[in-house]
Amino acid sequence: MTTPRxxxxxGRPFPLGATWDGLGVNFxxxxxxxxxxxxxxxxxEGEKEIERIELPEYTDEVWHGYLPEARPGTxxxxxxxxxxxxxxxxxxxxxKLLLDPYGKQxxxxxxxxxxxxxxxxxxxxxxxxxxxxxSAHLMPKCRVIDPAFTWGQATRPTVPWEATITYEMHVKGFxxxxxxxxxxxxxxxxGLAHSRVxxxxxxxxxxxxxxxxxxxxxxxSYLVDKGLRNYWGYNTxxxxxxxxxxxxxxxxxxxxxxxxQFHAAGIEVILDVxxxxxxxxxxxxxxxxxxGIDNASYYRLMPDNARHYINDTGTGNTVxxxxxxxxxxxxxxxxYWATEMRVDGFRFDLATILAREAYGYDEGGGFxxxxxxxxxxxxxxxxxxxxxxGPGGYQVGQFPPGWAEWNDKYRxxxxxxxxxxxxxxxxxxxxxxxxxxxxxxxxxxPWASVNFITAHDGFNLNDLVSYNDKHNEANGxxxxxxxxxxxxxxHGVEGPTDDEEIVRLRERQKRNMMATLLLSQGTPxxxxxxxxxxxxxxxxxxxxxxxxxxxxxWEGIDDKGRALREFxxxxxxxxxxxxxxxxxxxxxxxYNEELDVKDVTWLSPNGEEMGGDDWxxxxxxxxxxxxxxxxxxxxxKRRGSDATLMIVFNAYHDVVEFSLPEAPGGxxxxxxxxTNDPDRTxxxxxxxxxxxxxxxxxxxxxxxATEESQPRRLRAGVSAILSVADEPLxxxxx
Numbered sequence: 001m002t003t004p005r006x007x008x009x010x011g012r013p014f015p016l017g018a019t020w021d022g023l024g025v026n027f028x029x030x031x032x033x034x035x036x037x038x039x040x041x042x043x044x045e046g047e048k049e050i051e052r053i054e055l056p057e058y059t060d061e062v063w064h065g066y067l068p069e070a071r072p073g074t075x076x077x078x079x080x081x082x083x084x085x086x087x088x089x090x091x092x093x094x095x096k097l098l099l100d101p102y103g104k105q106x107x108x109x110x111x112x113x114x115x116x117x118x119x120x121x122x123x124x125x126x127x128x129x130x131x132x133x134x135s136a137h138l139m140p141k142c143r144v145i146d147p148a149f150t151w152g153q154a155t156r157p158t159v160p161w162e163a164t165i166t167y168e169m170h171v172k173g174f175x176x177x178x179x180x181x182x183x184x185x186x187x188x189x190x191g192l193a194h195s196r197v198x199x200x201x202x203x204x205x206x207x208x209x210x211x212x213x214x215x216x217x218x219x220x221s222y223l224v225d226k227g228l229r230n231y232w233g234y235n236t237x238x239x240x241x242x243x244x245x246x247x248x249x250x251x252x253x254x255x256x257x258x259x260x261q262f263h264a265a266g267i268e269v270i271l272d273v274x275x276x277x278x279x280x281x282x283x284x285x286x287x288x289x290x291x292g293i294d295n296a297s298y299y300r301l302m303p304d305n306a307r308h309y310i311n312d313t314g315t316g317n318t319v320x321x322x323x324x325x326x327x328x329x330x331x332x333x334x335x336y337w338a339t340e341m342r343v344d345g346f347r348f349d350l351a352t353i354l355a356r357e358a359y360g361y362d363e364g365g366g367f368x369x370x371x372x373x374x375x376x377x378x379x380x381x382x383x384x385x386x387x388x389x390g391p392g393g394y395q396v397g398q399f400p401p402g403w404a405e406w407n408d409k410y411r412x413x414x415x416x417x418x419x420x421x422x423x424x425x426x427x428x429x430x431x432x433x434x435x436x437x438x439x440x441x442x443x444x445x446p447w448a449s450v451n452f453i454t455a456h457d458g459f460n461l462n463d464l465v466s467y468n469d470k471h472n473e474a475n476g477x478x479x480x481x482x483x484x485x486x487x488x489x490x491h492g493v494e495g496p497t498d499d500e501e502i503v504r505l506r507e508r509q510k511r512n513m514m515a516t517l518l519l520s521q522g523t524p525x526x527x528x529x530x531x532x533x534x535x536x537x538x539x540x541x542x543x544x545x546x547x548x549x550x551x552x553x554w555e556g557i558d559d560k561g562r563a564l565r566e567f568x569x570x571x572x573x574x575x576x577x578x579x580x581x582x583x584x585x586x587x588x589x590x591y592n593e594e595l596d597v598k599d600v601t602w603l604s605p606n607g608e609e610m611g612g613d614d615w616x617x618x619x620x621x622x623x624x625x626x627x628x629x630x631x632x633x634x635x636x637k638r639r640g641s642d643a644t645l646m647i648v649f650n651a652y653h654d655v656v657e658f659s660l661p662e663a664p665g666g667x668x669x670x671x672x673x674x675t676n677d678p679d680r681t682x683x684x685x686x687x688x689x690x691x692x693x694x695x696x697x698x699x700x701x702x703x704x705a706t707e708e709s710q711p712r713r714l715r716a717g718v719s720a721i722l723s724v725a726d727e728p729l730x731x732x733x734x
Contacts, residue, residue, distance in 0.1 A: 008039075011066030013059040016332065017102025017240070018076065018144045025070035025144050027055065029063045029078060029100065030325045031294040033090055036081035037063040040097065046075045046107040046141040061325065072146035075107055076100070077139065080293050084118070084130050089296035089306030091287065093118040096135045099238060099289040101329055103142030105252050106241045110288070111138040112221045118287040127283040127307070139288070140216075140244070147340055149256045154264040156344060159207045161381070161404070161447040161523065162582045165572060166270065167206040168455055169528035170231075171214060171246045176551040189214075190248035193258035198265035204531065204565075205572030208268040208381070210347055212456055214255070215271075216241040218279035218288070226476045228544040232456060234349060235315075237279040237288055239333040259342050268344035270381060271337060275319060275330045276353035276388065282309045282316035297323050303358075312390030313350055321367045322357055330354075330367065335376045345381025347406075352388040352395050361392050363400050372402060383450055397438030404523060407435055407449045414453050415464065415487035418512050418697070420651050423618035428649075429602060432625070434521035436586040446586055449522035453513050454530055459540045461513065461530035464488045465506040466495060471538030474545060482541030495538060507560055508697055511567055511675040515699045518571040519581055519647055528552060531568040532561035567678045574672060574701070580627050580642040592631070599631035603646075607659030607689070621651040622694065624658065629704070630665070644704035650694045658700075662688040666704035673701035 011026045019026045027039055041051040055065040067074075077099060082092030096118055099106070114121045115133040123129035175181050175191035185191040201209060216238030219230045233243065242255050259269050278298075280291045290298035300310040300318040309317045321327050337343045348354060355365040362368075371377045386395045386405045399405055410431040417428040430437055434446030454460050459467065468490045470482045491509070492502050510533065517524045528534075529552045536542050536549050557565070575581050587600040602610045603624030614620055629642035644663055650656050660669050668685045676695035685705060686692065694700060 007067075008053050008056055009066040009068065010057045011064045013057075013062035013064045015102075016062065016329070017100060017104065018074075018142065020070070020072050020144055020146060024066055024068040025074060026066045027064060027076070028102075029055070029080075029293065030061055030297075030329075031063060031080060031082070032061040032297050032325070033294050034063065034080045034082040034092065036094075038079040038081075038094070039065065039067075040077050040079055040136070042075040042077070042141055044073065044075060046143075047137075049136055052079070070144065072144050074144040075141050076144070077136075077141045078293070086119075086128055086283065086307045087305070089301045091118050091291050091295040093130065093287060093292055095132050096287040096292050097139045097141075098287070098292045099140065100142045101238075101289055101293065102240055102332070103238055104145045104147075104240050105143040106140045106216045106238055106244050107143045108140040109244070110140055110218050110237075112224055113138045116286040116288065118292065135287070142241070145252055147253075149253045151256070151260060151342070154260050156342065157207070157263060157266045157268050158344075159266075159268055162445070162584055163576070164208050164268075164381075164447065164523050165206055165518075165575070166208045166210050166450070166523065166525040167201060167204075167528060168210045168212070168272075168452075168525055170212045170456070170550065172231075172546070173550045174528055174552055177548075178552075178554050185248050188246050188248035189242070189254045189258040193254070193261045195261060198261050198267055201262075201267050202265045204569050205576065206267060206526070208270055208344070209262060210270040210272060210383075210525070212272050213274055213349075214243050214246060215239055215273065216243050217274075220279075223544050226544075228476065229546040230544065231546040231550055232543045234274050234543070235279045236274045236277075239273075239275065239329065240336055255341060263342070268381070269342075270345040270347055270383070271343050272347045272349060273334075273337075274349045275321075275333070276348075276350040277313040277315040277317050277319060280317060282311065283307055285316055298326055300358075310390075312353055312356065312388050312393065314389045318353060318356075318390075321354055321365075324366075327366050327370060331370050331374065331377070334371075335374070338376050338380050343380075345383065347383040347385065349385055350388040351384035351386055351399070351405075352390070352393050355395075355399075356388075356390065360390075361395055361398075363398060368400055368403075372400060378402060397435070397441075401442050401444055404448050404450050405439075406455075406525075407431070407438070407451055407522070409438070410435060410449065410451045410520075410522070411453055411455075412487055414513060414516055417621075417649075417651050418509060418516070419487055419489045420621060420653060420697075421487070424651075425620050425623060426615055429623075429625075432516060432520040433587045433589075433600070434583075440586045445584055446521045447523045447582070450525055451517060451520050451522040452525040452527070453517055454527045455525070456527065457541070457543075458483060459486055459488055459538075460527055460534060460536055461510055462533045462535045463538055463540070464513075465509045466490055466535070467538040468494060469538075470540040471495075472541050474537075474539060474549065475541060475543075482539075486540060503560075505697060507564065508675050508695075510564055511678055512697060512699050514564070514568050515571055515673060515675055515701070516649070518568075518575050519699075519701065521581070521583060521587065524575075526568070532557045532565040563678065571673070578643055578645060578703075580629055580631075580645060587627075595630070597628050597631045599628055601626040601628070603661060605656050605658045605694075607661040622649065622656040622658065624648045624661070626661065626663065628664075644706075646700075646702045646704070648692075648694055648700040648702075650696060650698050652696055654696045656694045656696075657691045658694045660686055660688060660690045660692055660702070663704050666706050668705045669702040670705050671700065672703055673699070675699045 055063040079094040115135040119127040120129040172187035213233035354367040417424040625647045629644040676698040
């Protein structure tokens, strides 16, 4: 099948990948240890290999060639020759078709079979054996694309970090059961590009949509054998290609259309990305791309035995970002999505891996340094999941300036506090104040703490208040998978119940946690579906459930769900209306003599400032948080002009009488939020010293009426905030 070398020209070693220039296509592939690289061309469906062309040039460890007659739509892959010496870290096998690491589009679906493996499964020599069967018929391929796209008038929203409200969502799960989206477009970027989706998020108040992984990924063989799929997508095989199952059309520009719709609605698009490992697994895994192109360069191998992989990810392999070409690939991928695809930021799965050098985690490691100095990457939102399973892998609060981080301490503490666990009040106070103990260093701001109570991994909000234990039987692992320490509470009955008292308490607890999330300092992240009480039926590890467990049930939203959604919408409106809820500085809790102001005061139920005994009491579960609007939220030493707010938290099981304190410059307190009475349309005012009966398991929010804002006028303003719009967010919007 080899074609004469005269047909292909030398081409260029840069850019890597397959690049169409209007006249032909340049192919460039990095491999430091290969001895020969063959470009394999296929028919348009990617089913029949029609040509093999040896790349003629090797420059700076890059194999390259130029095909003058090639065009967008050309389907291709590689075969790479070199030593098969697993003990030395080399696993070249030209019988195995390989995806281009820089491929912009994948064609076809991976079909599992023994031919995918570089070694012979069942051999007594295990992975030291060599398999000579061709894998092409089981492999997806790459397609050359034309990147041209008309973006129109929509521009990047560029939402300031302190104003950001993120919403974690899944391309398929959000649209699959949405009757307002054409049925054949549901579950795709085209479905997500429907104007109703962006309108829903905008009306809810979301500023930034965070999509679970959309890079091309693989369904694990053990899942396929059980009739399941990798729903979450944390099993990447192509860092430049969108996942084919999310494409309704044959064109990757469908993704750009979706981004354009979101930007037109003022909503950012953030991608959850997985650069810490690939779908090739360890030495017993398949050979799909990197392993067969240059295993010793792309992966971290055991220093004393290169046959085996370092597994700091728990998935079998770890991408070697200490290698300059691998680091380049990741940075090129990020720049591609940020510039060509115009996404606004990235959330990095197991981000500690990206900062890992051979000796361990390094805040000054190559990847983090490259992001800090890169003019593109330093200008987009960067969010770390700051942990992995390697030595010293837990690094919450240790990422450099410019990064935000998922704060699991916030998640666990808020859950435990509202569950009513003893001794949680002091840490709860720290978490809702922006977690200064973790992030107040090197000029970092409160927004660096991405606060979340629920995420794709773990219980969602409804199940957090409905189940004591995980129920992951549908995963086929005898309920052994998933976390067991969830700080969840079923309030008396495991799962659904008709007990009205339990239902009322569960709904109030949902409101308590949603209010805590949206009234805390830091960047809030809401899990899609939590705003109307979607249930996963107790499954806290739904990674393999491509079905109604994960798909949002828009038709099933009942009155309770609609009420929770409207309550969430009002909370977001309140957060946006009062900048003191997302200050640019950490709360100090100290008196400023120059301004005669204390930015935050912690109050006991008697209305007095909390003292040592209050903080030391493990049974203390009710307190107030007084935010003085006169405290300047920036470093300028002058009085601010924001409203003064007071939040009262009561995780005790019974009513607590709370004395509303006197506050400087004010006359009365006006009620904004009471999670025990979420539908109240009036805005009652209360004099200083009023004994407010705070319902057990509830949260209150008050605004101070000052001389400039008399109660009547203030109540009118508050009513305008709480009404949000002329009519509630209806089911017809989605």
